[in-house]
Amino acid sequence: MRRIYKICPASAWREAERQGVYRGSADDARDGFIHFSQAAQVAETARKHFAGQTGLFLVAVDADALGAALRWEPSRNDELFPHLYGELDLGAVTGVQEMHARSDGFHDIPELEP
Numbered sequence: 110m111r112r113i114y115k116i117c118p119a120s121a122w123r124e125a126e127r128q129g130v131y132r133g134s135a136d137d138a139r140d141g142f143i144h145f146s147q148a149a150q151v152a153e154t155a156r157k158h159f160a161g162q163t164g165l166f167l168v169a170v171d172a173d174a175l176g177a178a179l180r181w182e183p184s185r186n187d188e189l190f191p192h193l194y195g196e197l198d199l200g201a202v203t204g205v206q207e208m209h210a211r212s213d214g215f216h217d218i219p220e221l222e223p
Contacts, residue, residue: 111172112203112222113145113179113191116159122166122205131168131197142180142192145170148221150190155208155216157185165208165216174201 117134125131133143146154151167159165172179178195209217 110203112169113147113172114151114221115143115145115168115170115197116151116155116165116208117168118162119164119166119207122168125197125199129199131199133197140192142194143197145172145191145193147189147191148223150185150188151221152218153185155218159208159216161210161214163210165210167206167208167219168202169204169206169221170197171201171203174198 115131117131121134122131131143132138137143155165172191175193175197178193180192180194181189182192184190206219211217
């Protein structure tokens with residue numbers, strides 16, 4: 110199983126759990142897909158897009174369960190990033206962890222499975 114990761118506010122994730130589906134953030138809606146990161150990209154994504162934010166979750170997803178709606182496309186530094194064109198079925202989620210913010214505004218990133 111290949112895992113990909115989504116950083117999102119805990120409140121948005123709790124709403125997804127109530128609805129049974131995650132539809133993405135305002136940035137995702139603007140771009141037309143849900144942004145994910147590979148394990149090796151999570152720290153930089155957190156630094157670039159979530160610095161200073163608290164109350165975040167790191168959601169692990171089985172990439173293989175997403176089928177053809179998941180595309181790997183070049184983004185930051187021409188690296189391939191996973192983009193989901195559609196809603197995230199919560200059945201593909203393999204884990205959810207709190208992201209702990211440090212006093213410098215950045216986050217402790219747990220060891221992640223690729």
